[in-house]
Amino acid sequence: MADNSYQDVVSKMQAAERICITTHINPDGDGIGAGLALLLALRAGGKQVRFICPSPMAKIYEFLPCFDEIVVCDKPEAVKELGNVGTLISCDCGDRARLGVVAEAERDCLINLDHHASNDRFGDINLVDVQAESTGVVVEGVLRALGFGLNKPIATCLYTTIVFDTGRFMHSNTTAHTFRWTANLLDTGIDAALINRKLTYTRTKHDLDVQRLALDFLLIDEEDQRIAGIALNKADIEQVGRPEDWGELVEIPRSLVGNEIAFLLRENADGASVRCSLRSNPPYAVGPVAEHFGGGGHLQAAGCTIEGSIDDVLKVLVPQLRQQMNIS
Ligand SMILES: [Mn+2]
Numbered sequence: 438m439a440d441n442s443y444q445d446v447v448s449k450m451q452a453a454e455r456i457c458i459t460t461h462i463n464p465d466g467d468g469i470g471a472g473l474a475l476l477l478a479l480r481a482g483g484k485q486v487r488f489i490c491p492s493p494m495a496k497i498y499e500f501l502p503c504f505d506e507i508v509v510c511d512k513p514e515a516v517k518e519l520g521n522v523g524t525l526i527s528c529d530c531g532d533r534a535r536l537g538v539v540a541e542a543e544r545d546c547l548i549n550l551d552h553h554a555s556n557d558r559f560g561d562i563n564l565v566d567v568q569a570e571s572t573g574v575v576v577e578g579v580l581r582a583l584g585f586g587l588n589k590p591i592a593t594c595l596y597t598t599i600v601f602d603t604g605r606f607m608h609s610n611t612t613a614h615t616f617r618w619t620a621n622l623l624d625t626g627i628d629a630a631l632i633n634r635k636l637t638y639t640r641t642k643h644d645l646d647v648q649r650l651a652l653d654f655l656l657i658d659e660e661d662q663r664i665a666g667i668a669l670n671k672a673d674i675e676q677v678g679r680p681e682d683w684g685e686l687v688e689i690p691r692s693l694v695g696n697e698i699a700f701l702l703r704e705n706a707d708g709a710s711v712r713c714s715l716r717s718n719p720p721y722a723v724g725p726v727a728e729h730f731g732g733g734g735h736l737q738a739a740g741c742t743i744e745g746s747i748d749d750v751l752k753v754l755v756p757q758l759r760q761q762m763n764i765s
Pocket residue numbers: 467468529552571572602
């Protein structure tokens with residue numbers, strides 16, 4: 438389906454009385470930041486706005502304005518109780534399944550604001566800009582089209598989206614546009630260094646224990662040493678305790694000199710499937726690998742869930758990664 442324009446989105450938002458914002462399962466700095474920026478602006482514009490989330494959120498985002506208003510709706514009953522939510526706006530979600538039970542919410546219309554290359558246009562209105570570094574960039578475009586200016590609280594939320602999705606301006610999606618766009622946010626007077634600290638220096642002792650566990654399970658592919666990762670099975674994870682957020686563990690193998698593709702595999706609590714986070718440096722792509730296994734994301738940052746134990750998954754995943762090293 439062809440994408441809608443900013444104007445289509447703006448007309449729909451202007452016509453809506455009640456708006457409900459949401460993001461994907463295991464929400465991140467982009468989904469939460471983009472959604473909160475939208476909430477702040479639309480509410481200031483006189484709309485009735487709320488924010489629901491299909492799974493619990495990491496505490497590190499607590500400093501964002503209105504974070505404490507986000508309601509976790511991770512059970513079908515909770516979604517039913519909401520009744521008709523009006524216009525539902527999904528931020529940073531690539532497909533309906535990633536909305537969890539929120540996908541079942543009764544609504545008048547579903548607007549899909551996103552930037553994932555793999556987005557399957559699950560909304561009634563879809564605004565997917567794959568050039569945008571973060572969904573925050575898409576939201577900022579929507580706010581501009583609505584005639585809303587930036588202020589410090591909105592810029593704080595949007596800044597969080599760009600820091601998260603560019604890996605603190607380190608990923609390959611960081612361009613001259615990124616810095617110009619971000620400079621505009623800083624012009625509102627936000628303290629970027631303070632936000633950076635709040636997003637970065639947030640580890641608990643438990644997080645460090647998880648990191649030590651990860652180091653113990655670092656793997657470098659013998660056939661192609663440019664591929665490295667961490668594979669954690671259920672029993673090992675449970676020894677340390679499952680973290681609320683897996684954070685940036687995949688950056689550990691990624692930081693190895695010569696690394697081109699990095700992965701983080703963690704066996705789910707049921708022991709029957711494995712969540713995979715994949716990263717690569719251009720020109721190598723991991724997006725197609727995630728899609729091969731039914732997942733998605735961006736070319737250089739993607740994820741999927743694969744059935745089987747950690748060993749089963751390593752056996753099917755690593756050959757696919759090696760193949761990418763040869764075709765890219
Ligand atoms: Mn994003």
